[in-house]
Amino acid sequence: MELKWLKTFLLAAKYENFRKAADELFVSQPTVTVHIQLLEKELGCKLFKRDGRQIMLTEVGRSYIVHAQKLLFLYEDGIAEVNRIQQGYQTKLTLAVSPEIASSILPALIRSYLNLYPTIDLDIQVVESIDIPELIIRGEADIGLSRQQFQMKGLSCIPLQKDQVKLIVPHDGFDPETGPPLEVDDLFQNKRLIVHSHPEYWEDLLPLIKSVYPHIKTMFVSQVHVTKRFIEEGLGISFLPISIVQRELLEGRLLEVETPDFPKISAQSYALTKYESDEINRFIHYISQYRI
Numbered sequence: 661m662e663l664k665w666l667k668t669f670l671l672a673a674k675y676e677n678f679r680k681a682a683d684e685l686f687v688s689q690p691t692v693t694v695h696i697q698l699l700e701k702e703l704g705c706k707l708f709k710r711d712g713r714q715i716m717l718t719e720v721g722r723s724y725i726v727h728a729q730k731l732l733f734l735y736e737d738g739i740a741e742v743n744r745i746q747q748g749y750q751t752k753l754t755l756a757v758s759p760e761i762a763s764s765i766l767p768a769l770i771r772s773y774l775n776l777y778p779t780i781d782l783d784i785q786v787v788e789s790i791d792i793p794e795l796i797i798r799g800e801a802d803i804g805l806s807r808q809q810f811q812m813k814g815l816s817c818i819p820l821q822k823d824q825v826k827l828i829v830p831h832d833g834f835d836p837e838t839g840p841p842l843e844v845d846d847l848f849q850n851k852r853l854i855v856h857s858h859p860e861y862w863e864d865l866l867p868l869i870k871s872v873y874p875h876i877k878t879m880f881v882s883q884v885h886v887t888k889r890f891i892e893e894g895l896g897i898s899f900l901p902i903s904i905v906q907r908e909l910l911e912g913r914l915l916e917v918e919t920p921d922f923p924k925i926s927a928q929s930y931a932l933t934k935y936e937s938d939e940i941n942r943f944i945h946y947i948s949q950y951r952i
Contacts, residue, residue, distance in 0.1 A: 661702050663735055666728045668695035669707065673717055673725055676708075751939050752781040756801035758789040758808075760884035761929060764903045764952050766805070773946055780939070796934050803940055804932030805952065807901075808860060818931040818944060823901040823951040825861060825925035827917045828909075830894045842917050848873045852896035854887050856880050861925050865899060868922065888914070901927040903951045 671681035672692060682689045700707050707721035717725075757766065762784075774782060785801060792804035793812055810817050829847055834840065853869065855878050856862050870876060879896055881887045887898050888905060892913050908914040929952050931944045 663732065665695045665699040666732055668692055669699055670725065670728055672696060673721060676716055678715060753803065753939055753943060754783040754785065754801045756785045756787055756792045756795045756804045758792065758806045759786055760807055760904060761805045761952050762786045763885045765906060765950065766952055769947060769950055769952065773943070792932060796932050802933065803943060805929065806932060807927055807929050809930055810932060814934060816933045820929040820931055820948045821951045822926040822928050823903050825899050825901050825927050827897060827919050828891055828900045828905050829897045829915050829917050830891050831912055831915050842915065844917060844919055847897055847917065848876055852877045852879045854879050854881050854890055854896040854898040856882060861927060865925060899925065
């Protein structure tokens with residue numbers, strides 16, 4: 661059995677059309693027909709049936725799709741493993757990271773970690789927090805990093821350091837030393853409050869704010885990097901973890917405002933894993949030393 665037969669079969673099965681499969685493979689339609697015939701001869705069964713000029717998968721053909729996909733995956737995974745070893749990598753680690761953590765100081769931490777351990781092949785998938793547990797359980801990622809806590813069978817949810825949450829506002833154009841002070845009341849009365857980029861603390865915080873400022877206008881934004889951009893453009897204010905806006909604060913693009921009338925708020929980050937290994941434990945130990 662040749663791998664090109666499997667690739668041809670999967671495309672022909674996808675379209676149930678030999679011509680479209682040929683176009684995508686940059687081969688002639690007779691070549692597709694030959695590949696399918698050779699595969700059918702190898703398997704000893706018909707994978708397609710004809711109804712006039714239309715082709716359709718047989719029941720056996722439909723059931724064989726998943727096996728053909730697995731065979732191709734194993735081949736491609738083996739090639740990737742050989743390439744990884746040739747590049748000098750010794751171990752591989754795949755992270756599933758929520759957007760709010762990916763946009764924090766994580767890139768700097770990853771750079772420092774790779775400097776310490778240069779033989780690690782590190783892959784990073786940025787996905788919504790709600791999708792991270794499924795990737796871990798399916799084995800598509802080794803570690804998940806999220807600001808949401810999950811309690812699921814077969815999944816370990818390890819608390820990392822807490823991060824202070826502060827009121828973040830656009831820069832007012834004045835020098836911090838000589839400019840007029842920013843009044844919290846004025847901000848809440850004249851700016852929109854951008855909410856829900858971190859549901860865990862907004863559930864308690866928003867009702868508290870509304871009890872003090874019942875007429876405050878809000879704007880729902882689910883992505884923290886969008887929230888930061890909106891604040892920079894003067895579209896509103898928000899409560900955000902300091903680690904997420906650290907660079908913008910240092911560069912003077914955003915300002916932090918104290919809110920003494922509100923209780924102190926923190927955001928908790930979590931590492932999610934399905935199993936343990938030396939590499940997984942080492943990375944979690946490293947990342948747990950920082951607020952992300």
